[in-house]
Amino acid sequence: RKEVEQDPGPFNVPEGATVAFNCTYSNSASQSFFWYRQDCRKEPKLLMSVYSSGNEDGRFTAQLNRASQYISLLIRDSKLSDSATYLCVVNSMDSNYQLIWGAGTKLIIKP
Amino acid sequence: DVKVTQSSRYLVKRTGEKVFLECVQDMDHENMFWYRQDPGLGLRLIYFSYDVKMKEKGDIPEGYSVSREKKERFSLILESASTNQTSMYLCASFSPLFYEQYFGPGTRLTVT
Numbered sequence: 001r002k003e004v005e006q007d008p009g010p011f012n013v014p015e016g017a018t019v020a021f022n023c024t025y026s027n028s029a030s031q032s033f034f035w036y037r038q039d040c041r042k043e044p045k046l047l048m049s050v051y052s053s054g055n056e057d058g059r060f061t062a063q064l065n066r067a068s069q070y071i072s073l074l075i076r077d078s079k080l081s082d083s084a085t086y087l088c089v090v091n092s093m094d095s096n097y098q099l100i101w102g103a104g105t106k107l108i109i110k111p
Numbered sequence: 112d113v114k115v116t117q118s119s120r121y122l123v124k125r126t127g128e129k130v131f132l133e134c135v136q137d138m139d140h141e142n143m144f145w146y147r148q149d150p151g152l153g154l155r156l157i158y159f160s161y162d163v164k165m166k167e168k169g170d171i172p173e174g175y176s177v178s179r180e181k182k183e184r185f186s187l188i189l190e191s192a193s194t195n196q197t198s199m200y201l202c203a204s205f206s207p208l209f210y211e212q213y214f215g216p217g218t219r220l221t222v223t
Binding site for chain 2: 099
């Protein structure tokens with residue numbers, strides 16, 4: 001079983017719709033969780049950290065469910081510019097500074 | 112503004128060649144990483160370094176080595192390139208203050 005698993009998609013979604021992704025992680029002791037965004041042929045960039053209480057940044061909401069070991073990302077009122085691959089990331093138990101990466105979920109927003 | 116640069120965006124090498132990929136960061140970060148990214152597999156850690164002249168193997172170090180002679184520079188070396196090393200190579204440095212990895216633009220390496 002992979003340590004961090006994501007549905008690879010692609011998710012094809014009309015502009016203005018709400019879309020949600022889930023990601024599961026295998027190590028119940030994981031402490032830090034993140035969503036990174038990667039545009040086509042570009043490097044990953046941090047989208048948002050995921051806090052235990054859930055957090056929101058504009059149209060983006062991240063949630064953590066420790067009991068079920070999953071993280072979610074919700075995008076409301078999706079824009080064409082949201083088209084990207086979204087990477088779920090969890091800290092490694094081997095080192096505080098290492099991260100374990102999901103393979104990513106591809107999102108395509110259609111006009 | 113944070114900046115991580117990599118020596119080449121695209122590189123084509125022949126099987127058996129020695130390949131050097133260089134990464135430079137200007138943020139005075141101690142921790143630096145080399146990943147490769149392949150479709151469906153996500154980012155896989157090759158090596159990382161937590162200080163000058165210090166290095167640790169990641170998940171897939173076979174066929175690679177690294178060098179960190181200066182804090183700002185972390186080099187990845189393919190001693191004898193093989194076709195299965197054709198991939199996107201991404202370098203990152205880590206900010207413990209923001210707990211964030213900053214990536215270079217990547218090097219797409221093709222080994223023929």
